[in-house]
Amino acid sequence: MKKIFFFISLLLFFGIELPRASATPIANSNDSLTHSKLRFSLITCDAGDDLYTIWGHTAIRVVDSVNHTDFVFNFGSFDFNTPNFVAKFMKGDLIYFISVDTYSNFLYEYQYYARDVHEQVLNLKAAEKEKWYSELQINLIGNNRFYLYNFITDNCTTRVKDGLFKHYQVNQYSIGIHSFREEVVAGPYNNGLGWVGLGIDLLLGTVSDQTPNLNQEAFLPILLYKKLALNPRFVLATNHLKYNNKPVEKGIQPIAILILFLAIYIFVAFWNKLLTQRIARILDIILLFLFGVGGALVLYMSQISLHNACHDNYNLIWLHPLYLLVIPIYFISKKWTSYLGYVFFIATAILMISSHWIPQHFSAPVMVLMVISLFLQIRLIQRGKLENKK
Secondary structure, three states: OHHHHHHHOHHHOOEOOOOOOOOOOOOOOOOOHHHOOEEEEEEEEOOOOOHHHOOOEEEEEEEEOOOOEEEEEEEEEOOOOOOOHHHHHHHOOOEEEEEEEEHHHHHHHHHHOOOOEEEEEEOOOHHHHHHHHHHHHHHOOHHHHEEEOEOOOEOHHHHHHHHHHHHOOOOOOOOOOOOHHHHHHHHHHHOOOHHHHHHHHHHOOHHHHOOOOOOOOOOOHHHHHHHHHOOHHHEEEEEEEOOOOOOOOOOOOHHHHHHHHHHHHHHHHHOOOHHHHHHHHHHHHHHHHHHHHHHHHHHHHHHOOOOHHHOOOHHHHOOOOHHHHHHHHHHHOHHHHHHHHHHHHHHHHHHHHHHHHOOOOOOHHHHHHHHHHHHHHHHHHHHHHHHHHO
C-alpha cells in the first residue's frame, strides 16, 4: 500500500528526504564567525528503495573547526502531518522547508538504508564561506525556512546549486542535458522502477521537453555532482562512503510487457471463439477504465496542478477521462460506441502522424500505449458495425 500511495504522488518527491532534525538556528555558531575556519562540502546521496528517494538527495555540509560543529543543511524537508497532504501534493502547493542535523545523524540514516554517500569538499574563499554560512543560518529563522517546492526549478538540489553558483562560477562546462524529461524519467528506469518512469513520462508536458541552460541543467543530485566534477579546481577532495552492496534489479521493462499485452489483445480479438471474444470484451472494459482514470490524472496535472512541468501535455489528445463515459455506452448503444470510437481514433491517429512536429517527446513505451489505444478504438468502431450487420 505504501508504494501505491507514493505512485499517486511520485512526481513531487524526487531529490527530497524526510525531516529528521530541528529547523532552528544553530546556537552560538555566530559568536566567532568572522574568525571561524569553515569547510563546505556538497553531499550527494544515491537513490533508495522508496519512490521519493529514486532521484537521490543533495545537502550541504558545513564543518566549523573553531566552534567544533559539523552540520548538514537539508532543503528537502516536508511534513507528512500537513492537513490535506495528498491534495496539496497533487496540486503542487505543499510547503517544504530547510532543516539541519549533525553529520553523524545524517549518515546514520543512509547507512541504515544502505545508500551510498558522496562528498565533494569545495574550494571556496574564506569570505565566500562565511557569507554562505550566514545565509544558511538566516534561512533557518522564522518563515525564511519555507518555500513552495517545484520539482524542476526549486528543489533540494537547486537550492544548494543556487547558493553555490552565487559564490562561485561553475557554469563554464555543460554536462550535456538534452531535456528535463530525459533526466527525470531516467531515475526510476535506472533504479528498477520502470512503471513509475512510464507514469511520470505520461504526466510530463512540453515544459519538461525544454533544454536546460547552463544554470538550470544541474537540477538533480547526480547532475550537480557531475557539474562540480567537471570543475576540478573547485573540488579539493572527493570522498565516497559505500553502504550499498546490492545490485540494481531492473527486471522486465514496461515496453516488453506492453508489446506482449498488445499481441494477446489482438490475438483474442481476432480469434472468433466465444471464450476469446468474451476475454476481448473484458479487456475492452479494463482498458477503457485504465485510460479513463489515467486521463483524469493527466487532465488534473496539466490543467489544474501548479506543477508547470506537467502543463501543455499533448497526451490528453489520446489519454483522457472521456474513456470513462464510453463504459456505460458500451453496453447501452453500440452505435454511439462506434461514433466515439471514430472520434478517439481520428484524434489519436493525427497526434501520432504529427508527433514529429509537436514540441513534446513521446518515448517508445508511450507510443506502444498509443497503439494499444488505437486498437481499442478500432474495437469500439467495429462494435457499431456489428450492430448494422444485424
